[in-house]
Amino acid sequence: DSGVTQTPKHLITATGQRVTLRCSPRSGDLSVYWYQQSLDQGLQFLIQYYNGEERAKGNILERFSAQQFPDLHSELNLSSLELGDSALYFCASSPRGANYGYTFGSGTRLTVV
Amino acid sequence: GENVEQHPSTLSVQEGDSAVIKCTYSDSASNYFPWYKQELGKGPQLIIDIRSNVGEKKDQRIAVTLNKTAKHFSLHITETQPEDSAVYFCAASSTSYGKLTFGQGTILTVHP
Numbered sequence: 001d002s003g004v005t006q007t008p009k010h011l012i013t014a015t016g017q018r019v020t021l022r023c024s025p026r027s028g029d030l031s032v033y034w035y036q037q038s039l040d041q042g043l044q045f046l047i048q049y050y051n052g053e054e055r056a057k058g059n060i061l062e063r064f065s066a067q068q069f070p071d072l073h074s075e076l077n078l079s080s081l082e083l084g085d086s087a088l089y090f091c092a093s094s095p096r097g098a099n100y101g102y103t104f105g106s107g108t109r110l111t112v113v
Numbered sequence: 114g115e116n117v118e119q120h121p122s123t124l125s126v127q128e129g130d131s132a133v134i135k136c137t138y139s140d141s142a143s144n145y146f147p148w149y150k151q152e153l154g155k156g157p158q159l160i161i162d163i164r165s166n167v168g169e170k171k172d173q174r175i176a177v178t179l180n181k182t183a184k185h186f187s188l189h190i191t192e193t194q195p196e197d198s199a200v201y202f203c204a205a206s207s208t209s210y211g212k213l214t215f216g217q218g219t220i221l222t223v224h225p
Contacts, residue, residue, distance in 0.1 A: 002156065033212060042217040043157070043202065056212050090156055098206035098213045099145040099164075104156035 003027065004105035006091050012111045018079040021108045023091030025072055031055070031097055032074040034066060037088040037107075049074055050097070081112045115140040117205050119216025127224050132193050134219045136203035137185040143205040146179060146186045147213065151200040161188070193223045 003026035013019055025032050034046040045058035049068035060066075063081075068074045078085060088109050092102040116139040126132050138146075144165035149157035163170045163177045163186065170177050174193075179186040190197055200220050204213040 002158070004156075043215040045212055045214070048212050058212075092156075097208060098204075098211050099208070101147060101159055101162060102149075102157075102213060104149075104158065106156045 002103050002105060004091060004093050004103050006089075006105035006108050008108060009106065010109050010111075012113060013081060015081055015083060015112055017081050017112075018077065019081065019110065021076040021078070021089050021091075021110075023074045023076070023093075023105060025074070025091075025093030026103050029093035029095050029103070030072065031094045032068055032072070033092045033094075033102065034060075034074070034076050035090045035092065037090060038086075041087075043090070046076070055097075078110070083112050086110055086112045115143060115205055115207060115214040117203060117214050117216040119203050119219060121219060122217065123220045123222070125222045125224065126193050128193060128195060130193055132190045132197070132221055132223075134188045134201055134203070134221070135185060136187070136205075136216050137183075138205040138214075139184070140205070140207045141181075141184065142207040143184075145206040146177070147204050148175075148177060148188050149202045149204065149215075151202065151218075153199075157202055190221075193221075195223050195225050197221060198223045 005024040030051045035043045046060040048056040066076045088107045090107045092104045119136045147162035151157040176189045203216040
């Protein structure tokens with residue numbers, strides 16, 4: 001157990017639907033990062049939050065949004081889902097920023113049918 | 114922004130051989146270089162990291178070297194074992210409060 005908790009582990013949904021992925025960071029970590037990993041693809045950065053505020057944004061689609069709550073857990077919302085959104089979504093946390101090292105969760109596997 | 118290139122994309126070795134994975138980065142301000150191992154069905158796990166003020170770091174069978182002038186860093190695994198089979202990612206970061214930029218990954222297969 002890495003200390004980063006992601007739920008659900010698996011999600012199957014239909015095109016056009018909306019889903020919410022949840023991440024609880026490791027105790028004491030203030031930064032949360034979301035990454036997308038498609039089949040045969042690397043880790044594509046989506047968005048970073050630090051202590052409740054958006055810190056950096058990557059290649060995140062407008063149909064996707066995220067937030068970090070006062071208790072530091074984070075949610076990634078994916079709407080108007082398309083087949084191409086099927087992927088593994090990872091959350092990672094760090095004490096502050098990247099230079100302190102990431103701890104990844106075990107991921108949520110999203111399948112859009 | 115930062116760009117990290119990783120080679121090779123696949124690497125196949127015999128048990129006991131050494132494996133080397135290489136990465137180059139574009140941002141000369143990058144100062145933190147971690148390596149992650151991802152086993153099937155799991156999240157990436159940090160295995161070793163190096164900062165820009167160090168040229169080499171070892172941890173048992175794994176080592177990382179950094180050449181700041183050439184902007185490249187490498188992962189060396191000696192005496193490989195079948196359990197080393199996984200996807201390995203290099204990454205780089207240039208700011209303390211920023212994010213990691215990952216390479217595309219290397220699928221390492223160690224044959225018994």
